[in-house]
Amino acid sequence: QLYRDARECLTLLSQRLGSQKFFFGDSPASLDAFVFSRLAPLLKAKLPNGKLQQHLKSLQNLCNYCTSILSLYFPWDGGEMPSAPRAAGADGGEAEEDPHKRRNQLLSVLVGLVAMLGYAFLSGIISIQRGGAGPAGRQPLALAEEEEEE
16 A cells, blocks of 8 residues: 555656656755655665665656756765865875965954954953952952941
8 A cells, every 4th residue: 555655646746747847847946855855765775675666767757857956966976975176286195275274264263262252241241350359359348338338
C-alpha cells in the first residue's frame, strides 16, 4: 500500500510539473525546494529495493527537473565542494589570494572588540568609577548620609 501511494504521488507530481522547468513557472518556489529535497535522494541514492526509484526514473520530466536543479544550484555534481582557484607558490604551497588578508582579519577583530566594549559601556554593563574607590573614599559619604538622617 505504501509503495502504491508513493508511486501515485510521484505520478501526480509528474503530471503537475508537465513540461515546465519548475512547478510554478520559470523560477523556483518553496514547493520546488521541498519536492527536490525528497526526489533527489530517491533518484541518486543506491537503494536495496529500487522499485520506487525505477518508477521515478521512468518519469522523465521529474528526472530532468532534478538534474536541472542539481546542475543549477550544485554544479559540482554532488561530489566534493569546489575549491577556490589558488596560485601555487614555487615551494608547492598555496599563495594567499588577498595580500592584506591578515591585516583585514586583525582590523575586523579590533572593530568587533571596540563595538562590544562600546555597547557594554553605553548599556551600563561596565562602568568606570573615578576618584577614591575603596573604604576610605566611601567613608565621608557614609558620614554625610548619617548626618542627614539625624
